[in-house]
Amino acid sequence: MNPRLTFFWTLAFAALVAHQVYLWTGGLQVETDLLRLLPQGERDEVAEGALRALADSASRQVVVLVGGPDAATEAARFEAAVDASVLAPVPLPASPEDSLLEALLPHRDRLLTAGQRSQLAALSAEQLTERALLQLQQPMAARLGDFRDDPLQLFPEFLRERAQASRVRPVDGQLRVGDEVLLRFEVKGAGMSLGSEPRLQQALDAAKARVATDTTLLVAGVPLFAETASVQANNEVNTIGLGSLLAIILVMWLAFRSPRPLILVVLSVGTGVAAGLSACVLVFGKVHLMTLVFGASLVGVAEDYGIHYFAARQARPEVERHQLLELLKPALLLAMVTSVAGYVMLAITPMPGLRQVALFSGAGLAAAFLTVLAFFPFLDSGQVRSTRFSRVWAGTRAKWPSLSGARLAVALALVLLVAGVGIFRLRAQDDVRALQASPPHLLAAQKALAERIGLPSPAQFFVVRGADEGERLAREEALLERLDAFISEGQLLRYDAVSQWVPSPRRQEENRAVWAKARAAVLEGLKDELDGEAPPFIESEQLGVDAVLGTSVGAALRPLRLADANVVMLHSPSREALERFATLGALPGVKFVDRTGEISSLMRRWRVGMSELLVAGYFVIFAALWWRFRAQAWRALLPTALASLAALGVVGFLDEPFSLFHVLALWLLLGMGVDYGIFLLEHPDDGGEAWLAVGLGAVSTLLSFGLLAISSTQAVHAFGVTLGVGVTLVWLGSPLFVPLEAAPRPVRASPPPA
Amino acid sequence: MSAALVLLLLAADGDVASRVQAKLVQREVLTGTFEQSKQVKGFKRPFRSSGTYEVKKGAGVKWNTAAPFASQLTVTADEIRSMQGSEQLFALDAKTEPTVKVITQLLFSLLAGDFAVLSQHFDARGAVEGEGWSIELVPKAGPLTRAFTRISLKGDAFVRSVTLHEESGDVTLISLAPAP
Numbered sequence: 001m002n003p004r005l006t007f008f009w010t011l012a013f014a015a016l017v018a019h020q021v022y023l024w025t026g027g028l029q030v031e032t033d034l035l036r037l038l039p040q041g042e043r044d045e046v047a048e049g050a051l052r053a054l055a056d057s058a059s060r061q062v063v064v065l066v067g068g069p070d071a072a073t074e075a076a077r078f079e080a081a082v083d084a085s086v087l088a089p090v091p092l093p094a095s096p097e098d099s100l101l102e103a104l105l106p107h108r109d110r111l112l113t114a115g116q117r118s119q120l121a122a123l124s125a126e127q128l129t130e131r132a133l134l135q136l137q138q139p140m141a142a143r144l145g146d147f148r149d150d151p152l153q154l155f156p157e158f159l160r161e162r163a164q165a166s167r168v169r170p171v172d173g174q175l176r177v178g179d180e181v182l183l184r185f186e187v188k189g190a191g192m193s194l195g196s197e198p199r200l201q202q203a204l205d206a207a208k209a210r211v212a213t214d215t216t217l218l219v220a221g222v223p224l225f226a227e228t229a230s231v232q233a234n235n236e237v238n239t240i241g242l243g244s245l246l247a248i249i250l251v252m253w254l255a256f257r258s259p260r261p262l263i264l265v266v267l268s269v270g271t272g273v274a275a276g277l278s279a280c281v282l283v284f285g286k287v288h289l290m291t292l293v294f295g296a297s298l299v300g301v302a303e304d305y306g307i308h309y310f311a312a313r314q315a316r317p318e319v320e321r322h323q324l325l326e327l328l329k330p331a332l333l334l335a336m337v338t339s340v341a342g343y344v345m346l347a348i349t350p351m352p353g354l355r356q357v358a359l360f361s362g363a364g365l366a367a368a369f370l371t372v373l374a375f376f377p378f379l380d381s382g383q384v385r386s387t388r389f390s391r392v393w394a395g396t397r398a399k400w401p402s403l404s405g406a407r408l409a410v411a412l413a414l415v416l417l418v419a420g421v422g423i424f425r426l427r428a429q430d431d432v433r434a435l436q437a438s439p440p441h442l443l444a445a446q447k448a449l450a451e452r453i454g455l456p457s458p459a460q461f462f463v464v465r466g467a468d469e470g471e472r473l474a475r476e477e478a479l480l481e482r483l484d485a486f487i488s489e490g491q492l493l494r495y496d497a498v499s500q501w502v503p504s505p506r507r508q509e510e511n512r513a514v515w516a517k518a519r520a521a522v523l524e525g526l527k528d529e530l531d532g533e534a535p536p537f538i539e540s541e542q543l544g545v546d547a548v549l550g551t552s553v554g555a556a557l558r559p560l561r562l563a564d565a566n567v568v569m570l571h572s573p574s575r576e577a578l579e580r581f582a583t584l585g586a587l588p589g590v591k592f593v594d595r596t597g598e599i600s601s602l603m604r605r606w607r608v609g610m611s612e613l614l615v616a617g618y619f620v621i622f623a624a625l626w627w628r629f630r631a632q633a634w635r636a637l638l639p640t641a642l643a644s645l646a647a648l649g650v651v652g653f654l655d656e657p658f659s660l661f662h663v664l665a666l667w668l669l670l671g672m673g674v675d676y677g678i679f680l681l682e683h684p685d686d687g688g689e690a691w692l693a694v695g696l697g698a699v700s701t702l703l704s705f706g707l708l709a710i711s712s713t714q715a716v717h718a719f720g721v722t723l724g725v726g727v728t729l730v731w732l733g734s735p736l737f738v739p740l741e742a743a744p745r746p747v748r749a750s751p752p753p754a
Numbered sequence: 755m756s757a758a759l760v761l762l763l764l765a766a767d768g769d770v771a772s773r774v775q776a777k778l779v780q781r782e783v784l785t786g787t788f789e790q791s792k793q794v795k796g797f798k799r800p801f802r803s804s805g806t807y808e809v810k811k812g813a814g815v816k817w818n819t820a821a822p823f824a825s826q827l828t829v830t831a832d833e834i835r836s837m838q839g840s841e842q843l844f845a846l847d848a849k850t851e852p853t854v855k856v857i858t859q860l861l862f863s864l865l866a867g868d869f870a871v872l873s874q875h876f877d878a879r880g881a882v883e884g885e886g887w888s889i890e891l892v893p894k895a896g897p898l899t900r901a902f903t904r905i906s907l908k909g910d911a912f913v914r915s916v917t918l919h920e921e922s923g924d925v926t927l928i929s930l931a932p933a934p
Contacts, residue, residue, distance in 0.1 A: 130823065133801070133822065133823065133842070134823045134838060135823060135843075136792060136801050137790065137792075137801070137803035137819050137823065137825065137827070138792065138823070138836060139828065144922070145922060146795055146796065146922060146923075147794045147795060147796055147797070147922075147924070148795075148796045157844070160844070160846075255913070336846075526797075527797060528795050529801075530796055530797060530798065530800065531797060531798045534796065535796075667762055
């Protein structure tokens with residue numbers, strides 16, 4: 001009996017209710033971007049900056065490629081039909097090409113493509129002269145400037161070749177990609193909210209219905225993926241939350257046949273979930289959708305304390321309820337601490353998403369525990385009826401077989417053998433791409449569109465650093481020469497880089513020299529044809545990046561140029577190329593950033609690391625159990641250990657890809673599974689009420705976590721399968737190791753402080 | 755935009771469009787020889803070249819220069835390609851360069867006598883005297899002004915000459931002799 005605890009917890013409860021009212025009346029911000037769950041990677045400010053810039057520009061855009069016999073008309077019709085309050089068209093920049101020409105023209109003698117440089121070096125003076133005349137006889141030669149300045153028309157050729165790198169052209173106020181029209185939209189409204197309605201998809205489908213049937217539409221964009229994930233997760237939250245709530249109500253009703261235990265257990269669980277939500281919002285500002293999916297499963301764990309209390313009340317009507325709670329407290333506390341310890345292990349992983357889950361669950365469990373401790377004896381007046389269901393269930397405890405001696409050894413060997421075979425079959429899968437659950441049609445459209453309009457890979461690129469702009473560009477050029485080898489091998493389609501438009505100062509001087517030599521050769525060859533002295537070679541100043549940023553290519557160049565580094569984007573690199581790119585990091589100032597590969601390797605390291613740590617975790621939990629149960633401690637831990645191995649074995653037999661998430665699920669299993677052993681060891685001589693409480697708890701835990709297995713998100717699914725198998729085995733296996741007659745009373749000399 | 759010129763070399767239209775059009779002989783395939791004289795700023799003499807041409811209505815234009823250097827220019831709905839023997843001097847593909855499509859469409863509408871298209875790009879003035887006619891085209895504000903100040907066409911039942919006054923100061927005179 002602790003009135004002070006009740007008093008303080010009542011205050012905390014009131015604050016919690018107030019916060020929840022605030023949250024549910026509009027203060028709750030739900031994040032749906034799955035990428036936010038991924039680790040930041042090795043801290044590299046520059047690479048992170050580049051990634052952020054890429055992500056920001058991409059995260060709100062939806063693009064539609066319209067094809068068909070009359071693409072221009074249908075595109076206009078489609079654009080007009082899209083609900084602008086959901087997706088607003090992005091306007092085209094006005095008359096872009098002129099400014100680029102004007103920006104580059106004064107520096108034209110400094111601009112050559114790689115092809116031009118090698119060609120000019122290879123041709124003789126006569127060949128150069130012939131080439132100049134050949135161009136002169138072209139009836140359609142749109143010459144730029146005085147013949148004598150640029151007799152070989154190197155500058156128009158440079159422009160033409162550079163322009164071909166981008167397939168998207170503004171024509172008649174539309175963006176054309178070949179015969180097709182590209183439409184760009186931006187998602188309107190303040191981010192995405194937790195919704196079950198696919199608003200974007202509906203807006204696009206409505207517009208789709210308006211265009212001619214022979215029109216082809218390719219739709220892609222990050223918001224569509226986010227929306228699909230959001231709708232999907234929303235359904236999962238509802239299914240899992242509702243499923244586990246119904247499970248609790250069902251088992252509570254069967255066991256107690258009275259509304260009071262039911263209401264109080266739901267109160268403790270509700271307080272737990274609310275506290276988890278509030279804690280996340282207070283610490284992180286908002287809560288991620290995936291946290292809610294996991295949080296829904298918390299329901300299945302948090303009810304254990306309340307159930308345990310009522311099972312004891314039902315079995316011992318003669319004991320005063322405050323006193324009873326004092327007797328239960330050590331076991332409840334130990335169970336809560338071991339469970340929270342399991343969640344704390346999630347918090348130390350590099351994944352921000354799991355940190356939220358850990359906080360949500362840790363705070364939730366603690367709050368549910370405190371609610372039982374502080375409120376239950378006060379609110380639970382009267383008797384808890386005995387029911388036939390409870391008696392039958394409790395009675396099975398006495399009939400449950402127990403293992404010892406040779407039978408124990410044989411059972412252990414058998415479980416280890418079977419689990420071992422399954423574990424041997426495990427296939428590790430750390431590739432984050434495989435863990436995504438995006439619908440195939442969206443992925444296919446995204447890929448097709450990236451190929452058609454030439455989108456670079458957003459997750460793999462080079463970062464080039466240097467003391468100043470000039471050094472960066474020079475180092476970038478050194479890198480590009482190496483990348484050219486990949487292009488000629490067919491391992492890379494092409495790249496986007498600043499130095500393609502603005503060569504390094506040294507390269508500019510070289511180009512100018514090559515240009516001047518070729519021009520002089522042509523003018524010398526045509527000396528007899530020319531009238532008097534040729535005008536002097538144009539004087540030009542060095543071309544700077546800033547001059548080009550203001551033009552139409554500025555939009556394409558800006559993401560490639562960070563405050564103190566350049567980014568080289570890659571188009572369609574092969575897997576082999578990605579593996580070999582890391583070696584290019586040996587070039588001065590060059591770093592290859594492989595976001596996907598980085599996260600995958602991070603996942604692998606954490607999978608291995610957390611697996612090893614799990615063994616250490618068993619020792620820590622064993623120490624905690626030893627403190628209370630001494631030589632009998634192994635009886636509480638062994639079922640969980642065996643169930644974990646068996647769960648791994650099942651994953652192996654199911655041929656599921658084995659990832660970090662399975663290992664993390666085993667951590668949770670350690671925290672929860674040990675509870676069952678604790679409850680049974682604490683009450684070796686009871687009438688089976690601990691067994692009843694464990695069973696009721698396990699069934700509802702199973703229903704809630706087992707429901708995670710239906711999730712289409714691979715990570716959530718992994719939790720569901722591992723915990724579903726694990727919890728079942730711990731529940732059914734625990735009594736095997738706690739024989740009723742053999743178990744001594746636990747040490748009660750030093751109960752932990754309340 | 756540059757290909758728009760080609761069609762102007764070969765098709766005559768203008769403000770006096772309907773009258774000129776009435777005079778022009780319409781043929782599915784038009785072939786002939788040409789002589790080109792280009793006065794380039796800085797050169798003592800005009801630069802001369804000659805060869806043959808072929809216009810297939812709605813399909814494409816071939817411009818084969820025989821002297822001083824053999825080269826072939828082909829303009830179709832899908833591409834603009836310039837070859838010297840087997841060596842490709844340059845090529846623009848309509849698939850990657852959407853403007854090609856616009857240019858060639860303009861070309862073919864011109865060859866078909868679609869004056870609506872022409873007047874979108876040029877202001878035209880002209881005169882008809884007996885069998886002969888002349889038209890002067892001044893590009894409207896837009897990308898064409900970067901290439902030409904004006905284009906003069908002369909002819910009778912056929913286009914006989916095209917004079918291109920280029921923005922650079924160069925003047926190109928093309929004389930056409932259609933095969934009978």
